[in-house]
Amino acid sequence: MHVEQISVFLENTAGRLAEVTSILSENSINIRALSLADTSDFGVLRLIVDDIEKAETTLKNHGFTVGKNRVAAVEVEDRPGGLNDILQLLFEAGINVEYMYAFVRNSGDNAVMIFRFDQIDDALKLLEEKGVRAIGGSTLYTL
Amino acid sequence: MIYDIEFETMPREALEAIQARRLQATIERVCATVPFYQKKIAEAGLKPTDIKSLNDLKRLPFTTKQDLRDNYPFGMFATPMENVVRIHASSGTTGQPTVVGYTARDVQTWSMLMARSLAAGGATRGDMIHNAYGYGLFTGGLGVHYGAERLGASVIPVSGGNTKRQIVIMKDFGPTILTATPSYTLHLAEVAAEMGVSFENLNFKFGIFGAEPWSENMRHEIEKKLNIVAVDIYGLSEVMGPGVAIECHEAQQGLHIFEDHFIPEIINPETGETLPYGETGELVFTSITKEAFPIIRYRTRDITSLNPEPCVCGRTHVRMNRVTGRSDDMLIIRGVNVFPSQIESVLMEMSGVEPHYQLVVDRVDNLDKLTVRVEVGEGIFSDEVKQLQDMERNIEKNIKDLLGVSAKVKLVEPKAIERSEGKAIRVIDNRKI
Ligand SMILES: [Zn+2]
Numbered sequence: 001m002h003v004e005q006i007s008v009f010l011e012n013t014a015g016r017l018a019e020v021t022s023i024l025s026e027n028s029i030n031i032r033a034l035s036l037a038d039t040s041d042f043g044v045l046r047l048i049v050d051d052i053e054k055a056e057t058t059l060k061n062h063g064f065t066v067g068k069n070r071v072a073a074v075e076v077e078d079r080p081g082g083l084n085d086i087l088q089l090l091f092e093a094g095i096n097v098e099y100m101y102a103f104v105r106n107s108g109d110n111a112v113m114i115f116r117f118d119q120i121d122d123a124l125k126l127l128e129e130k131g132v133r134a135i136g137g138s139t140l141y142t143l
Numbered sequence: 144m145i146y147d148i149e150f151e152t153m154p155r156e157a158l159e160a161i162q163a164r165r166l167q168a169t170i171e172r173v174c175a176t177v178p179f180y181q182k183k184i185a186e187a188g189l190k191p192t193d194i195k196s197l198n199d200l201k202r203l204p205f206t207t208k209q210d211l212r213d214n215y216p217f218g219m220f221a222t223p224m225e226n227v228v229r230i231h232a233s234s235g236t237t238g239q240p241t242v243v244g245y246t247a248r249d250v251q252t253w254s255m256l257m258a259r260s261l262a263a264g265g266a267t268r269g270d271m272i273h274n275a276y277g278y279g280l281f282t283g284g285l286g287v288h289y290g291a292e293r294l295g296a297s298v299i300p301v302s303g304g305n306t307k308r309q310i311v312i313m314k315d316f317g318p319t320i321l322t323a324t325p326s327y328t329l330h331l332a333e334v335a336a337e338m339g340v341s342f343e344n345l346n347f348k349f350g351i352f353g354a355e356p357w358s359e360n361m362r363h364e365i366e367k368k369l370n371i372v373a374v375d376i377y378g379l380s381e382v383m384g385p386g387v388a389i390e391c392h393e394a395q396q397g398l399h400i401f402e403d404h405f406i407p408e409i410i411n412p413e414t415g416e417t418l419p420y421g422e423t424g425e426l427v428f429t430s431i432t433k434e435a436f437p438i439i440r441y442r443t444r445d446i447t448s449l450n451p452e453p454c455v456c457g458r459t460h461v462r463m464n465r466v467t468g469r470s471d472d473m474l475i476i477r478g479v480n481v482f483p484s485q486i487e488s489v490l491m492e493m494s495g496v497e498p499h500y501q502l503v504v505d506r507v508d509n510l511d512k513l514t515v516r517v518e519v520g521e522g523i524f525s526d527e528v529k530q531l532q533d534m535e536r537n538i539e540k541n542i543k544d545l546l547g548v549s550a551k552v553k554l555v556e557p558k559a560i561e562r563s564e565g566k567a568i569r570v571i572d573n574r575k576i
Contacts, residue, residue, distance in 0.1 A: 005526070007524075007526035009519045009524050009554070009556060010556070011554070011555050011556045011559060037528045038528070039528060039532060041553055042519075042531070042554050042555075043528075044525075044526055044528050044531070046526055063556070063557055063558050064556070065519050065520055065524045065557050066521075067521065067524050067525065067526050116526070116527075
């Protein structure tokens, strides 16, 4: 149960970030989660949106370099140590988390975190075995 | 197959003796018949009789493209027009065209060298050659044509253009060898695909490609799309036309220069000093058998190096490596000669795609600083910052290893690099020297 994420290469992150968000909003594409990783030189913007195909084409037409990856949207119990438990599980299984960021809305009482794994299928299988819920795209967009 | 065993496999010593004799004769002739050479050689303080050995070659002045333009159209011809049977001209896209002429014997020599070239590429009498080089003022079409007939192969003089008809001819006639420019070849592949024709069902064994700079990457693309072996050929009308140098199909590692007709040198493009074998610099040619249009130390502007190692094919003629750039594009950074094409090959090796890049040179505190801007296309993009940073470091390391120059790599967005007439501007030199 994975979710598609798009990523965008940005030079001079500050100004270009606003351009990406305004292009998406002009095209009625809803940003559900966003994370920006940047260095002194460039940045990479990662987005969960409600219409990934449209977002990808629109941004490409505006000349951006766009990538697409499979990520996991994982429910995390909203209590101290909730995230730590999951990270511990993954660590013990030798699964590497490349990066993660928070999803805006909760799922019921639980928080939602977006995880980017190096081996997503192994990660999803492990989480399922351990009773940790991963949310699929269609559910995620309606939260 | 070796077309001319005697001359192509001649021991170096004998070859050099022939070169020396032919060089002397050529210098005597041009001093007697071409006022331009007469004047220039005299100004260098030389008499024709001063040129006694190959070592004396480096004392002679260079000839440049501008010299040919200044003598437009026939000022460099070494024989009266009644002995000239053919005239070709280069395109004038970057200025006045340059005009070259051939006597009947020159055409014979050229045909023989092209026959040698086709044979070195793998052609024999039984082959059928689809010759898609342009016929006309350009030397490509007729050069290949005469060589093919000389070899005894069947030649289809299809020339350039009318691509759909070319595909039909390929299907119906079943030619075994394709001769064309690399870019037109890729166009042929596209049109064939549109017409639903697969090269796998055609009869081609190999192709001989040249007349424009092309990369190793393009070679792989052609070999894959056309399902053939792609052989590199080199030539320029100022020296003769196609057939100055050819890759042998046995080794495909460098192009043998037909040294019994042309003497190659590699020079430092800045100082004009002759460089030893193996070093990279500008390729310079002296023709030693041509009658109508002899040329002395012609600066080709092409950047390459020469390899004197014996070749598995048995030819003793020196090999030039693939042309990697033009000397006009050379930058000197902290005393090191840098060609944009060298950076390009580093990038291509790493990403597998033709990258858009730009070299920016600044002078900070009296030190040259090189920044390489690289556009991030989908081929090299990653959603992980660390991977992109690793790539920057790797490019920097490979540039340092290959060129001996430290560079800072900066990733930029697509189209961030200024284009001029559709081509990325490769170099911005901000140094005020
Ligand atoms: Zn060889």
